[in-house]
Amino acid sequence: MGAALTKVDRETPPKLAYGTAGFRCDATQLVIAMERVGMLAALRSRDRDGLKIGVMVTASHNPHKDNGVKIVDPTGAMLAQAWEGKAEKVACCPESQLLETLARVAEGEAASASVVIGRDTRAHSRALSRRVKAGAEALGARVEDVGVVTTPQLHHCVRAANGFSGEIAKGPLYGYADALVDAFESLLRTAPGRTGRPDSTVVVDCAGGVGAFGVHQLRRRLEERGLASVLSLRAANGVREAPLNDCCGAEHVQKQRLPPKNLSRRDLGVPNLRGCSLDGDADRLVYWFHGRAAFEIVDGDKIASLLAVFIASELAAAQPLIGTPSLGVVQTAYANGAAAAFLRERSVEVAFAKTGVKYVHHAAEAFDVGVYFEANGHGTVLVKEALRERLAQLDREPGTGGRARLAVSRLHAVARLANQAVGDALADLLLVEAVLCLQEKSIADWGALYGELPSRQLKQRVASRALLEPNATETRLVAPAALQAKVDALAASFKSGRAFVRPSGTEDVVRVYAEASTRR
DSSP states (O other): OHHHHHOOOTTSOOOOOOBTTBEEEEGGGOHHHHHHHHHHHHHHHHHTTTOEEEEEEOOTTSOTTEEEEEEEOTTSOBOOGGGHHHHHHHHHSOGGGHHHHHHHHOOOOOSOOEEEEEEOSOTTHHHHHHHHHHHHHHTTOEEEEEEEOOHHHHHHHHHHHTTOSSSOOOSHHHHHHHHHHHHHHHHHTTSSSOOOOTTOEEEEEOTTSTHHHHHHHHHHHHHHTTOTTTOEEEEESOTTTSOTTSSOSHHHHHHHOOOOTTOOHHHHHSTTOEEEEEOTTSOOEEEEEEOSSSEEEEOHHHHHHHHHHHHHHHHHHTHHHHOOOOEEEEEOTTSOHHHHHHHHHTTOEEEEOOSSHHHHHHHHTTSSEEEEEOTTSOEEEEEOHHHHHHHHHHHHSOOOOOHHHHHHHHHHHHHHHSOSSSOOHHHHHHHHHHHHHHHTOOHHHHHTSSOOOOEEEEEEEOSOGGGOEEOTTSSSEEESHHHHHHHHHHHHTSTTOEEEEEEOSSSSEEEEEEEOSSOO
16 A cells, blocks of 8 residues: 555546545545645644644545545534535645645734644555644644544534534543443433343444444443443454444444444344444434334434434423524434424424535524434434523523423533534444433334335436536425426325435436335
8 A cells, every 4th residue: 555655646636526425536646635634634724723633544435445635614613615626626736736726825924833633543544644744744734643533523623622512522532431431420420210221232233333432432421420220331343353334333224224244143133232334534413223124223313313402302391491492403304204204293393404424514593402313324413503502501501490491501511411513423422322312212113103104216327417407405306397397206206205306526427316105
């Protein structure tokens, strides 16, 4: 790999597009981009008055041969969309035009710059992260390398280092694991009685990736605090126990509807044993269990439904103290229609956003409490800062008990536990487990919240995807109108029928989705 990383033509760098996942492709194509992302991160830091900017080297759920890099803004959020085009210009320009290009994209005038770098467990990630470091230091930035971390941990480090976490960050990785377990324990303390569970063990398929380290950190802290009787985490498919993302992990389980490999018959055959799968950088989470008849999956739609209904109940109970904050669940067009129907029947608002985490996250920010999870398990619960501060203030105040105050304590714990910057599989795991415990639900109960509508997806190559114009949420076509009318007519001919057509964002392909009450 080292030799491959040095064979690059600096006058004709690979043409890369910066999207939700940052730059992502075969690792050998990223040498120049990594150095220049380091430079861009230094410029972004100066633009943000010298605050720390994060750079994460990972390709998430992609095969091991791939790698990628994404930039994290000071609040822990994804890179501002206005800078995505700048990233492409800097990464793809000829070496002879680099200084000129950097000068054009530079905006800030801060005297100092600071960059935080993390990486996943891929064999080439260390070498590529060193190139990020070299690029950042070439423009005078101070660099902090936090080593091998999950993507959400890197986001947390940046957010905490810049003072946006709301709490004093102490310990390794700015107190990441301790902060999660603190909030988890606070939520459990609101249970009316004993919180021990006969089914406390959760098998965590770590996709052969960095999430295994995070699981071990959480398990150790749960044991130290005497919480193993409530939640005992058992990592499977850790680093070097399975090839990264190969027949294991959230992408495999959710897309293939198959169990992860390397799990024993005991793991797959125990009724009500809860299992879950992370992806390669631990920002996705899907659950699974062995039902009476088959292997069953609890995906992101049902994670959102479980959490949203719980939060709605607590918001209603807390109304005498906090009024009526808005709550909404944001979905993409690919969310199963049964999930939206389930939520609406319980008076939870459902909104739609264009496919892509950055669009869903932005739409969720419109609510006081915004819940979003894609079906693949990427998501979180966002709580507006003003509401977080109000909950914290009320939770600190002495006072008598009562349902409203109990609800405030629960909502405050949820706001502390849910990652406020990005989808975080480990935080989501603890949040789900706490809610299941408080509601005394088994995973089978959770899986039976609603029956999913049968659905199918396919893609069709076309001469030009530009002929199809979707609406803002990609749920309908604006043009050609005649095609949308035919889609509507076909969907209306089936009970609970729904279908949409949308052009691919990267190739001349049309994607088609359809669902109805029966598969035929």
